Amino acid sequence: xxxxxxxxxxxxxxxxxxxxxxxxxxxxxxxxxxxxxxxxxxxxxxxxxxxxxxxxxxxxxxxxxxxxxxxxxxxxxxxxxxxxxxxxxxxxxxxxxxxxxxxxxxxxxxxxxxxxxxxxxxxxxxxxxxxxxxxxxxxxxxxxxxxxxxxxxxxxxxxxxxxxxxxxxxxxxxxxxxxxxxxxxxxxxxxxxxxxxxxxxxxxxxxxxxxxxxxxxxxxxxxxxxxxxxxxxxxxxxxxxxxxxxxxxxxxxxxxxxxxxxxxxxxxxxxxxxxxxxxxxxxxxxxxxxxxxxxxxxxxxxxxxxxxxxx
Numbered sequence: 001x002x003x004x005x006x007x008x009x010x011x012x013x014x015x016x017x018x019x020x021x022x023x024x025x026x027x028x029x030x031x032x033x034x035x036x037x038x039x040x041x042x043x044x045x046x047x048x049x050x051x052x053x054x055x056x057x058x059x060x061x062x063x064x065x066x067x068x069x070x071x072x073x074x075x076x077x078x079x080x081x082x083x084x085x086x087x088x089x090x091x092x093x094x095x096x097x098x099x100x101x102x103x104x105x106x107x108x109x110x111x112x113x114x115x116x117x118x119x120x121x122x123x124x125x126x127x128x129x130x131x132x133x134x135x136x137x138x139x140x141x142x143x144x145x146x147x148x149x150x151x152x153x154x155x156x157x158x159x160x161x162x163x164x165x166x167x168x169x170x171x172x173x174x175x176x177x178x179x180x181x182x183x184x185x186x187x188x189x190x191x192x193x194x195x196x197x198x199x200x201x202x203x204x205x206x207x208x209x210x211x212x213x214x215x216x217x218x219x220x221x222x223x224x225x226x227x228x229x230x231x232x233x234x235x236x237x238x239x240x241x242x243x244x245x246x247x248x249x250x251x252x253x254x255x256x257x258x259x260x261x262x263x264x265x266x267x268x269x270x271x272x273x274x275x276x277x278x279x280x281x282x283x284x285x286x287x288x289x290x291x292x293x294x295x296x297x298x299x300x301x302x303x304x305x306x307x308x309x310x311x
Contacts, residue, residue, distance in 0.1 A: 003306045004106055004115035005034065006099035008047040011119045013088025017076055020084065021253060021290040022121065022134040030118050030286070033296035034303060041307060043112050047099025047119050049091070054101055055137050057145055058172045060129040067093075067136055079131040083121075093136040095119050096285070100143035101150075103283045104238070108151045113310025114271070114282040116243070116303050122287045124166035124242045125191065132168060133191060139285050140242045141172035147238050148178050157182065157236035159227070161266060162244020162287040163254040165194030169242065170205055177202040180234045182227055184208040184219070186247070186254050206230055212255040216262035219247075223269065232273055238281045239274045245289030245298040253290050260294070264301040271309035280309060 012024050034042065055064055070077055071090045078084050096119035103115035117139070124140055125133030144156045158173070160166040160183040170193070173179045185194050187209035194207045208227055210219065231239070245263060247256040274282045284306065289295035 001110070001113040001310055002041050002043050003303065003310045004103055004112035005042045005044050005118060005303070006047040006103050006115060007118040008095045008099070010088060010095045011092045013086070014092035014121055015076060015086035015088065016084045025292055026289065026295060027118060027120055029292040029296040030299050033300040039303065045102070047095045047117065048102050050094040050098030050101060050142070054142050054146055055097055057149070058128065058138060058141055063129040067131065082133055083131045083135065089121065089136065092119070093121055096121060096123060096139050097137050097142045100139045100283065100285050101146040104143050104147045104151070107281045107283055108147070108238070113280055114306045115284065116306060117283070117285040119286060123285070124160055124162060124169045124287050125164070126168040127171040133164065135168060138168045138172045140240050141169045143283060143285065144173065144179050144240055153237045154178055155180070155234060155236050156238045156240060157231050157234055158240045158242065159231065159270060160184070160242035160244070160287070161247065162242055163247040163251065163256050164189060164244070164288060165191060165207070166242055167191050167193040170198065174205065175201040177204055180204055180206070180231065180236065182206040182208070182231060184210055184222065184227060186210055186212055186214070186256050189254055210256060213257060215257040216259055219258060219262060220265060223266065228269055228273055232277060235277050237278050238283070239270060239278055241270060241282060241284035242287045243284045243302060244287035245295050248289070248291060248294040248298055250291040250294040251289065253288070260297045260301050263298045264305055267302045267305035271305060275309065282306065
């Protein structure tokens with residue numbers, strides 16, 4: 001088997017204002033980074049449009065309707081201080097959610113060993129009834145719910161190593177006892193959530209705040225001591241990764257000091273854990289990462305590890 005790469009040209013049609021960090025160029029940088037011969041074995045698949053019912057299973061109907069109705073016929077509109085929509089944004093968001101669900105289906109069917117979903121807008125800040133932090137729909141949470149309902153899984157783990165807390169995923173899965181959501185993130189930092197005392201309605205949330213300036217060596221110690229043992233004890237049947245690369249030292253939006261090799265190390269540890277617990281089943285979806293060079297290099301390292309694990 002091999003690694004699946006899900007993406008779609010529609011995700012380039014989600015346009016944000018000039019200077020906005022969550023920009024079209026992010027996907028272009030990723031496409032360039034994954035274009036070389038080293039990635040020739042990727043199973044490249046078009047991300048399908050997500051089923052609206054999958055979105056409505058977690059997001060309020062009034063919110064989804066509002067997003068659809070506010071989509072402009074031309075130009076750009078603001079949903080909040082950080083989140084914008086252009087004429088192609090709703091379709092792009094459905095591609096992102098659909099790509100994640102399709103990746104779950106393919107991994108569960110044994111068609112591919114694991115997958116990376118290179119779509120945008122990202123999703124881990126979108127709450128049940130609120131857009132936030134560049135996000136419209138909660139892609140990782142939607143994928144987890146799809147795995148539970150469509151495939152009958154009983155334990156799905158979501159690991160979020162984006163530098164910002166995955167408040168949306170936490171909100172969407174707060175009362176879902178069949179999931180374990182684990183987020184490492186810089187604190188203090190926007191959005192201000194993610195305290196260790198936020199543990200979910202069923203002790204199904206684990207937050208691991210990291211102080212500003214935390215480097216790769218300390219991150220590795222924290223993951224080895226806390227995160228990886230907790231996920232291993234949970235024995236997930238599927239691991240979903242919210243893969244944000246904005247903890248990189250070059251990223252302009254935060255203050256952690258990881259480097260590209262730290263993302264490779266963390267990806268390898270996740271794949272090794274999944275090999276023991278879930279027959280290697282990993283579905284990773286793009287979240288943050290706003291320095292284009294660091295983003296391309298880090299995604300290449302991450303996907304390279306997925307390919308090694310899936311070979």
